[in-house]
C-alpha cells in the first residue's frame with residue numbers, strides 16, 4: 001500500500017494542536033471544496049453521497065442531514081436534537097462520485113452543516129484559523145489509513161484492559177467493592193476491573209483516597225491484584241480550592257491555573273465545590289498535574305479514567321453571584337408566566353455555558369489565549385499529560401487510560417468512553433454507530449456505558465446490550481448513582497448473563513488480535529459493512545458491524561423483539577451463541593433474513609475463508625486465566641483456515657507488537 005497523497009491548506013493562524021505528526025507540504029489549490037473569504041468550506045453533494053466520521057457524536061453512521069458542532073461539551077442529555085458531545089473529531093469522509101477524506105485541524109469551534117440547511121450541500125465553518133488536510137483513496141479503509149498516516153498509530157492498552165470492567169457511581173468503600181467482586185466470583189462470571197468513581201476520594205479532591213472508606217488503599221489494591229482484579233479510579237479535571245490541601249496550594253503558588261482577564265484564578269463550581277481549572281495548555285502545568293498521579297500509582301494503581309475535562313463547569317463564581325443578586329429581585333413579586341420562567345432559568349442555565357469559555361485564559365509560552373480558542377484540546381492535554389507522566393512513573397508497563405473529552409491525536413495516548421448515555425434501547429442502537437465512528441478517528445480502545453449510564457435498566461436491555469458489548473474493546477458496565485442497580489447479577493437470568501460474559505472471555509484472543517492488527521495496519525476494529533463489501537445495500541446498513549474482515553455482529557436493539565432482520569452481502573455461517581460451548585449454527589445465503597434470537601443468544605456471522613478462534617473458559621475468572629495457547633475455532637466449512645494471533649507479551653511497554661504475532665491453522 002502506498003501512502004495517500006495528502007494535501008495541506010492553511011487558513012489564518014491556527015494554534016498547533018499536536019494532532020498531526022507528519023510533514024506535509026502546503027498546496028495553494030484545494031480540490032472539491034470552495035473556500036470563501038471567511039474561510040468557510042463548501043461543496044455540493046450528489047444524492048447518493050454518504051458522509052462518515054466526526055467520532056462518536058450524536059446520530060447515526062451516515063452523518064448526512066444534520067448540523068454538528070466541534071465544541072467539546074459536558075451534555076448528559078444525548079438526545080437527537082443535540083449538535084455536540086464530549087469530543088471533537090474533525091475527520092470527515094465523503095463517499096460519493098468523489099471519494100476523499102479531510103481532517104480540519106483547529107482546537108476551536110467548528111460548525112459542520114452536512115446537508116442540514118440544504119440537503120445537497122456541505123458547509124464547514126471554523127471560528128479560528130485552521131489547517132485542512134485532504135486526501136483521496138480507492139477504498140474507505142484506505143481513507144481511514146490516510147488519517148493514521150497523518151496522526152499516528154492508536155494506543156494499545158494492556159491485555160487485562162480488554163477484560164470486563166464493572167463500574168458504578170456509588171460504590172462507596174472497600175466493602176461495597178468486595179461485595180461486587182464476591183458476587184461475580186460466586187456466580188462464575190469473569191471480571192477484570194472495578195472502576196472507582198468520585199466516592200473513593202476525600203471530598204472529591206483528585207489524587208486523595210478517603211481514609212475512612214479505604215483505611216489502607218495500597219493494601220486493598222494488593223488484595224484485589226492478588227485476585228486478578230484492577231481498580232480503575234476516576235480523575236476529574238478541576239481541583240478543589242482548598243488552602244489546606246497541598247496540591248491546590250502548589251497549583252496556586254506555581255500559577256498553574258486558568259485565569260480571568262485580570263490574572264486572578266478563574267473559580268468555578270464542579271463536584272468538589274469551588275475549584276480552579278488547571279491550565280493544561282501550559283506544558284509545565286500539565287507535567288505538574290501528571291506527576292500527581294504518582295499518589296495512586298505508588299499505591300499500585302495501573303488504570304485511570306479522566307472525567308469532566310471538556311471542561312465541565314457547573315457555574316463560574318462570578319455568574320453565580322450575579323444570579324443570586326438577580327434572584328432577589330424576584331422575591332415578593334407577582335410572578336407571571338414570563339417572569340416565573342425567567343426566574344427558574346436563572347439557576348437552570350448556569351451549567352456548562354459556552355460563555356464561560358470566554359471568561360478565562362490559558363498561558364502558553366507567555367502568551368494569553370482565551371479558553372474557547374483551545375476548548376477542544378483541553379481534555380486531550382490533560383490526558384496526554386497523564387499518559388506522559390505514567391510512562392515516566394512506570395517505564396516498564398503499559399497502563400490503562402481513557403478519557404471522556406477528546407480530540408484526534410489523543411488516540412495515540414489513550415482511549416475514550418462515550419459519556420453519559422441512558423438506559424434506552426435507542427442508545428443501544430446508537431452505540432453501534434458510535435463504536436464504528438470512534439474507530440475511524442483512531443480511538444480503537446473505546447466504548448459506551450453498557451446497560452446505559454442514566455435511568456433504570458431492565459434485564460432484557462442489559463442482556464441485549466451485553467450481546468453487543470462483548471465485542472467492544474472497552475467493555476464496561478457503568479451506571480449513575482441512585483439508578484436501579486445494574487450489575488449483571490441484578491436481574492435474575494444468571495445463566496444467560498454468565499453464558500454471554502464467558503463468550504467475551506472465550507473471544508479474548510480474537511478481540512485482542514483483531515485490535516492489534518487494526519492498530520498496526522492503520523485500520524479499524526469495528527467496520528461498517530460498506531468498508532468491507534462494495535454492494536449498494538451494504539452502504540445503508542447502520543446496525544450491523546464487521547469485526548475485522550471475517551466476522552459480523554448484528555445486535556437486537558428493540559424491546560420484546562424475538563429476533564431481527566439481518567442483511568448478508570454474501571453467504572455467511574450464523575452461530576447463535578448462548579455460551580462458548582452452547583450454540584447452534586446454520587449456513588445462510590446472501591440476502592435478507594429474519595433471524596430468531598432469544599434473550600440469551602448472540603448472533604455471530606462468519607464469512608467463508610475466515611474463522612473465529614475461541615479460548616477455553618472453564619474456571620476462567622479473569623483475563624489472566626485465558627490460555628492463548630489452547631484455542632479451538634468456529635469455521636465456515638471444513639476447509640483449513642489460517643489465523644494470525646497476537647498475544648500481548650505481558651504488560652511490558654517497549655513492545656513491538658509485531659513480535660507477538662503468529663499464524664495458526666485450524
Ligand code: MIG
Nearest residue numbers: 169197198234307404419420
Ligand atoms: O457529572 O463522576 O460521565 O461516568 O459517573 C457527572 C460521576 C460526573 C460523569 C461521568 C460519569 C461519572 C460521573 N461524572
